[in-house]
Amino acid sequence: MSVKEVNGGYVIDFTLNHERFRETIPAPHNKTAAKRIEEQEAIYKMAISLNDKSIASRFPNSKIIQKAFDTGCNYTIHDYSNIWFKQKQRNWSHTTIRGYSQKYNSYIKPNWGDLLLTEFKASMFDEWAAFSSLSAKSINETRNILKQIFIRAMNDGVISKNPANLIERYKQHCKEPKPFTASEISLILKHLQTPYAQFFQFAFYTGLRTGELLGLRWEDVDLSKRLVHIRVSITSGIEKPPKTNGSIRTVELHSMAVEALNTLKRTEFVDLKRVFIDPRTMKEYKYADGLRKYVWKPALTKINIPYRCPYQCRHTYASMMLSEGKNPLWVAKQMGHADWGMIRKTYGRWLDPNK
Template sequence: MSVKKVNGGYVIDFTINNKRFRETIPAPHNKKAFQRIEDQEKIYRMAISLDDKGIADRFPNSKIIQKAFNTECNYTIHEYSNIWFRQKQRNWSHTTIRGYTQKYNSYIKPNWGHLKLTAFKASMFDEWASQIKLSAKSINETRNVLKQIYVRAYNDEVIDRNPTLLIERYKQTHYEPTPFTNDEIDRIITELQQPYREFFQFAFFTGLRTGELLGLRWEDVDLRRKVAHIRVNLINGIEKSPKTTGSIRTIQLHQKAVESLIALKKSDFSKFRRVFINPKTMTEYKNADGLRKYIWKPTLNKLNISYRYPYQCRHTYASMMLTQGKNPMWVAKQMGHVDWGMIRKTYGRWIE
């Protein structure tokens, strides 16, 4: 059979005169779509066998027809990005889809979306990057999205060359963590009220990522053994498994973290499934934007403490543990890294 189902559509695959022709067509998996693509495959065969370009012209965007009759690629970057996105998004997390969509809609589509795939040149990207006020990290992320679109087009033989391979990565500035001092931690915790006090104390003394903090459930906590099982990551209200196997872990709880949980256990918040609940709505958090904007930032301003993002609580925990002489491999495991390479690179100055 020359037509086969694949994720997101069908593949037409046949050989004539020792030449293989292959094309992926996005379509729903139903009888009507299958019949339409089978009929399309028969027309392809007829056009190629008869060398009839008149028949072939009915499918100007077909990769098979372009290959058989050496016609120019008619896909624009925007048109092919839609194909790539439909076919690949099933394998992506919610945050990946959001990140790719933002980079594409903000930078790729308005600058090059109208161009034919074959019209784009690496110098166009470099010219754009030289003028836009973006961090090297954001430029590299945009480059990655564009590159993936072209890799798919090249692998599908829609284009003969991939110009994005000529775009070099931009050098990213490495920023050292700026952890909080013990005095700053004490002042912040003292200033906050329940349950914000417990949330940030737990963050300071576990080093959990934001999504891991928001996703923590009472069933994941063992106060008797003083451990927590990190099994869930909550991103924009969507519960996901942690991204890497190293992130699925059991951590040892610092006494300060245990005290936070005990305080919450004695409160009305213990009746909820999640450990940390929004006291204003009495529902679980979807993200930490409100915490940062309306609790964290005003507290630092009031205490005249230089502003750092809440994520610096994680950096504070790592530097604190290393300063106390904890084994870097133990710290790496606590923080969800598979080895201590990231610890060495990021927190090297706190390791004796």
């Protein structure tokens, strides 16, 4: 007998045409249910042996019937990328959506978008990566997107395995920070005019991320206690909470950061809401590109300082604090890291071995 009682129901288990079929059906243990399950098994066998899908339609939820009449996957990678995006994007930040979309539309869609999910092979990705001029970081980010699409399809039962799991991560070479020296900082701040000088002075002596600088509100500043509370960030023109829970923090202000704020409050470039505003429009910043292109880069060029992106202000702060002997855990907290692992990994050369 190929119908057996199990806890909570019955198991149909038989082999037909050298293929095994097995399914558990919840049902009470009595003669009526057992007879019904046996009849159902007989119908399964007949439907499979006759290849009669009309009979199979009577059992749309049957795993056995699904297996027997599986016509294969009809979804392309592009089809399922749309499903994945729609289902997941609510949990993503604006920058994550933009990053995923850029990687998908630039690399995944033109190379493999038209392939069925079952047609894709890991070797296809490796061949593309071998001739790509992208950094290992970008290749790994593309791999991750592809992998997530296949995970969604596998979890939905559309495919049985994830071919992207066979793609190994590419080795990434961490770029060591290039902080500015004290003399370079002095030159930069002397060259910049108000309120740009105060913006970058505050950046150098707090280590805030660019979005956190743009989003900083006067209500989050406590000059009497020399503290700022990081509660919002502006990315691509959108105000939102900082990137991680650890990024929601209170930062102790360096005396030079306090000086920048006090100087700014004595100028006409003061807004009721944001600490830093665009002097050309007298409105809050939505994007940082203008600061980089038209203020930061020309200033470095004019005073003959090798170009580094404004984010190096954050690296400068971390390296300065560590060089002064500050506790790495304190520095990590100041910068919004969950622990000091990132500090150790990124700023190891500035750590005091005796700390």
